[in-house]
Amino acid sequence: MRALLIRDLRLALRSGGGFGLGLTFFLIVIVLVPFSVGPASSLLSRIAPGILWLGALLACLLSLDRLLTVDWEDGALDLLSTSPIPLEGIVSIKALAHWITTGLPLLLVAPLLGVLLHLPVDGFGVLISSLALGTPALSMIGVFGAALTIGIKRGGLLLSLLVLPLYIPTLIFGAEAARRGAQGLEFGTPLLFLAGITGFVLALMPFVAAVVLRLNLR
Amino acid sequence: MRALLIRDLRLALRSGGGFGLGLTFFLIVIVLVPFSVGPASSLLSRIAPGILWLGALLACLLSLDRLLTVDWEDGALDLLSTSPIPLEGIVSIKALAHWITTGLPLLLVAPLLGVLLHLPVDGFGVLISSLALGTPALSMIGVFGAALTIGIKRGGLLLSLLVLPLYIPTLIFGAEAARRGAQGLEFGTPLLFLAGITGFVLALMPFVAAVVLRLNLR
Amino acid sequence: MILTVSNLTVARGGVAILAGINFVMVSGTALVVRGPNGSGKTSLLRTIAGLQPQMSGQITGAEDRIAYAAHSDGLKAAMSVAENLEFWSSVFGGPSIQPALNAFNLNSLASRRAGHLSAGQKRRLGLARLMVTERPLWVLDEPTVSLDAVSVSIFISALESHLANGGMALISTHIDLGLDAEVLDMTPFKDLAANVETSDQAFL
Amino acid sequence: MILTVSNLTVARGGVAILAGINFVMVSGTALVVRGPNGSGKTSLLRTIAGLQPQMSGQITGAEDRIAYAAHSDGLKAAMSVAENLEFWSSVFGGPSIQPALNAFNLNSLASRRAGHLSAGQKRRLGLARLMVTERPLWVLDEPTVSLDAVSVSIFISALESHLANGGMALISTHIDLGLDAEVLDMTPFKDLAANVETSDQAFL
Amino acid sequence: MSLWEYANPVKFLRLSGALLPWLWGGALVCLMVGLTWGFFFTPDDFRQGSTVKIIYLHVPAALIAINAWFMMLVTSLVWLVRRHHVSVLAAKAAAPVGVAMTLITLITGAIWGQPMWGTWWAWDPRLTSFLILFFFYLGYIALWEAIDDPDSAADLTSILCLVGSVFAILSRYAVNFWNQGLHQGASLSLDKKENVADVFYLPLLVCIGGFILLFLALVFYRTGTEIRLRRIRALIARETRIA
Ligand code: HEM
Ligand SMILES: Nc1ncnc2c1ncn2[C@@H]1O[C@H](COP(=O)(O)OP(=O)(O)OP(=O)(O)O)[C@@H](O)[C@H]1O
Ligand SMILES: Nc1ncnc2c1ncn2[C@@H]1O[C@H](COP(=O)(O)OP(=O)(O)OP(=O)(O)O)[C@@H](O)[C@H]1O
Ligand SMILES: [Mg+2]
Ligand SMILES: [Mg+2]
Secondary structure, eight states: OHHHHHHHHHHHHHTTOHHHHHHHHHHHHHHHHHHHHOSOHHHHHHHHHHHHHHHHHHHHHHHHTHHHHHHHHTTHHHHHHTSSSOHHHHHHHHHHHHIIIIIHHHHHHHHHHHHHTTOOTTHHHHHHHHHHHHHHHHHHHHHHHHHHHTTOTTHHHHHHHHHHHHHHHHHHHHHHHHHHHHTTOOOHHHHHHHHHHHHHHHHHHHHHHHHHHHHHHO | OHHHHHHHHHHHHHTTOHHHHHHHHHHHHHHHHHHHHOOOHHHHHHHHHHHHHHHHHHHHHHTTTHHHHHHHHTTHHHHHHTSSSOHHHHHHHHHHHHIIIIIHHHHHHHHHHHHHTTOOTTHHHHHHHHHHHHHHHHHHHHHHHHHHTTTOTTHHHHHHHHHHHHHHHHHHHHHHHHHHHHTTOOOHHHHHHHHHHHHHHHHHHHHHHHHHHHHHHO | OEEEEEEEEEEETTEEEEEEEEEEEETTOEEEEEOSTTSSHHHHHHHHTTSSOOSEEEEESOTTTEEEEOSSOOOOTTSBHHHHHHHHHHHTTOOOSHHHHHHTTOGGGTTSBGGGSOHHHHHHHHHHHHHHHTOSEEEEESTTTTOOHHHHHHHHHHHHHHHHTTOEEEEEOSSOOOOOOEEEESHHHHHHHTTSOOTTGGGO | OEEEEEEEEEEETTEEEEEEEEEEEETTOEEEEEOSTTSSHHHHHHHHTTSSOOSEEEEESOTTTEEEEOSSOOOOTTSBHHHHHHHHHHHTTOOOSHHHHHHTTOGGGTTSBGGGSOHHHHHHHHHHHHHHHTOSEEEEESTTTTOOHHHHHHHHHHHHHHHHTTOEEEEEOSSOOOOOOEEEESHHHHHHHTTSOOTTGGGO | OOGGGGGSHHHHHHHHHHHHHHHHHHHHHHHHHHHHHHHHSSOOBTTTBGGGGGHHHHHHHHHHHHHHHHHHHHHHHHHHHHOOHHHHHHHHHHHHHHHHHHHHHHHHHHHHHHHHHSSSOOOOHHHHHHHHHHHHHHHHHHHHHHOOSHHHHHHHHHHHHHHHHHHHHHHHHHHHHHOOOOOOOOOSSSSGGGSOOHHHHHHHHHHHHHHHHHHHHHHHHHHHHHHHHHHHHHHHHHHHHHO
16 A cells, blocks of 8 residues: 555656646636736635635645546556455545645645735634645545546546535535634634544545445446 | 537537536536635625636636547547648637537526626626637637647646636636626726737637647657 | 356346356466457456456456456556556565566666557566566456567466466467467357346346 | 658657668558567657658658558547548548448447447457548558457458559558568668667767 | 857857856855845835845846746747757756746745735736746746656747747736736836935846846756756667667
């Protein structure tokens, strides 16, 4: 399993910088927001927490597409599934690799982008904690979606379609916590719910995703 | 060339509904916005035109990824490039097919989503015309980006990185026009600029994209 | 160890294409699967490798013993030949890759990126992967495609030493490998399949 | 019509791998390219088909006359066999696809999705595509891979009738096609290439 | 003797080897003099206080950031037209320097913005177009990284640079139209009236000179590195062929 993680990270690094790119997409989406809604700073600071969460979600989503497809297309997944690593392990590792290459960098630049959108100073801590709690769930759910749409050519959009509704609870609680934090309100409850969702997803999703993958490999 | 267009549209229809999906992505992004920024209708109606434009842009972007890659991977592009169709024709047709499967449906549902976001009634006409003028440029620029990143595995995100800055002028004028329309201000100037950009892109980009494609096929 | 296939029915898209397959393989033997295009060789091998569910029948002794190799070799273009092999070796418990590199004459290519190999070189790498799995049962779908005469004989000797060490091999092929092995022809099973009901029978 | 290749140098990654290639082909003849794995057959064919720039030398008479076929057949899994052929036919000016279906024995598969074909059936479809292009010069990279004996002979007779109609063919292969054609061995060109400077020469 | 002689990598290496010590030395002297002078021997501005001294980093970095892209555009064109390797490698070498300068401008600007405008960031046209420039640099660098074959990478990145320049100009006008902004106008214009006071002006000029020299030194140095990398590649290719 370590070997798989290392290989995935290495491939992400090699193939045009998988690390930087999810990040850059996030960056660019956030930067495009003022262009589209206008530069008024009061407006921007009001929508900042929500938009940052939405951007993080989309960046995750966009990098899901090839998460399993690449391995499926060149036959590596067939070979892996006949290897001693259990499928549950494979999907967990894939989710972990995805989080390390996408979620973690997002977390690190979110404060910077908060500045661009005039996020109120009080909001930074809560934003980061909500992202830290929420993005692992996004990765894990994403792997489930990727397992579902494997083998479907141009599955990218279908994947988004399947995964986005599953992302809604995470998004609601995450964005709510970040918004309350930015406005100086109480944010404990949504954060707690968010943690609950993530725990639940991380505990159960690997098994579901493995079942789906097994069905799809047949 | 007609044959190529028909084939692309047919493939888009067959492979899990290329038509519906760009659209559905747009829909879901727009639906997620209230979840992330909160449901206050005054806020939503202020950001509605901008968010609709941003959503359209992202939906376009997301469907670019496999525009040329699919044909490249299975060797069809090699074969097409030794066929009597000039490469300029191929890239233009690809852009047209992309617009028909993505831009056009977006245009048709935008009013519906405008209602969801409380877009002021006056704004609908301008929003649609700005999208109608702008999305062809998005598709053509997208084909250029797709030609650049062909053959790069996991090129999807790199493609976004390259294409998004190129989208900025279109986005600015398009969203500005839509915003002014929604607020009942004068919107002729940005719309004119938008048309200018689209004309410019449609006139020149096919040649540049063809050069890039030729370089990449070698 | 023994691989037993009894009364196997193989289906594609819900329709049986092979039926009544029975055979037993023991250590040290190879079985060559033959038949015209579209006769179901690939489907049979994928079923035995567990990549496709059988319609009916039993396969015993295959679980966790199989190393499968088909047209798509699962090679990563961005990684070097040695890195590709090392990855598979560590997945399968970390045997050294040197014997595989030697056996398939890949030493001079070890640091080349897999994406820069020729068709035959890629195939050789795909076959070398079998050795680092240390699995006893090789299931090979047209392994000699794109290989030149020298590479074919390299492959045959690797295969023979695998068999001599108590391994087994199930191989589909269109050309004569010059291998001392039993042959399983698909044609009779195809005829038997014509009488099998489709899985959609209930709808008829 | 005539294809003339003079003093051609073929490179991969800036390094010459074949040099000093000279040959002339006239209507009605085939030329078989042979050589061990990695000797540069694919690279030569791609260069002649214009899919890769030559390092030096001239190729005349190839432009807009070539139908190229390699391992990836450019088939769309979601379209049927007939639809795939029809698409290529209309790209090349719309000849009927029926002769191609007949010649490659694809009539019974015409309405099946290309994604559901077996390896050999796919390859047959890929070769049938050549006929609807109505191009005189076929450039074929290992065309008989995955084909069974019957399909190979089908291919050979299609090829022979193409030649008889004044066509030409340039074919790389590892197996003996039993075709009455001249053979071009890559080995001497490979040796010549050893003396060619790399394109990065300026950096040395 | 024509300038194109130095398009030969080996000649270029020799030239840059001779030039580099002077460039490094000049950059060091100018920067030390300019920055010390600027930071310690100029009076505080009567409105901006001591924060005005950020100008000695901010303005030169901004100048370099724009002109580095311009230089990349020219050298890319030279590659596309005359196919001199050194030219495109210089463009490749300049990109990371440009991106660093863009970042310095953005960061010093942000630090300056906090006391001046009461905010770290504003969607002012000048600032915004720098942000866009930053993305163009990133895309250019990422494309270089993603393509294996150096010559096709050179071709494709050159075309991206061309197209990017056109769109950067378009964006600049679009951004101007979209928001009018707070940022200073050009104050180094020839029209003396608009210029900053002489006490600030002279050390600023020295700093700009220092940054230009630093930029040249970095680009020459990095181009040399790229050339040596290609050289290693060529040597490896030759060795493996012999083997
Ligand atoms: C992060 C944001 C900023 C960016 C990207 C930025 C960008 C630039 C650029 C590109 C120039 C060179 C203009 C030219 O020479 O034509 C410049 C000059 C200048 N900037 Fe900024 N700036 C930023 C923030 C600020 C702030 C906050 C201030 C302070 C009020 C400021 C004050 C100046 C001044 C005084 C000049 C010199 C004007 C001149 O010589 O042209 N900048 N800036
Ligand atoms: N996904 C599928 N759905 C329906 N039928 C299929 C599917 N895949 C293959 N088939 C059909 O099943 C039959 C057996 O295919 P298979 O690939 O097993 O043949 P094969 O013996 O390997 O042939 P080849 O020698 O050409 O590789 C073929 O007739 C093929 O058309
Ligand atoms: N993209 C590439 N970059 C560098 N070298 C390459 C690249 N592609 C192929 N090569 C090398 O060029 C040589 C010729 O490859 P080519 O594919 O032409 O061989 P071939 O004769 O077709 O071999 P095969 O019979 O295995 O198909 C091989 O040694 C290969 O490793
Ligand atoms: Mg098969
Ligand atoms: Mg080959």
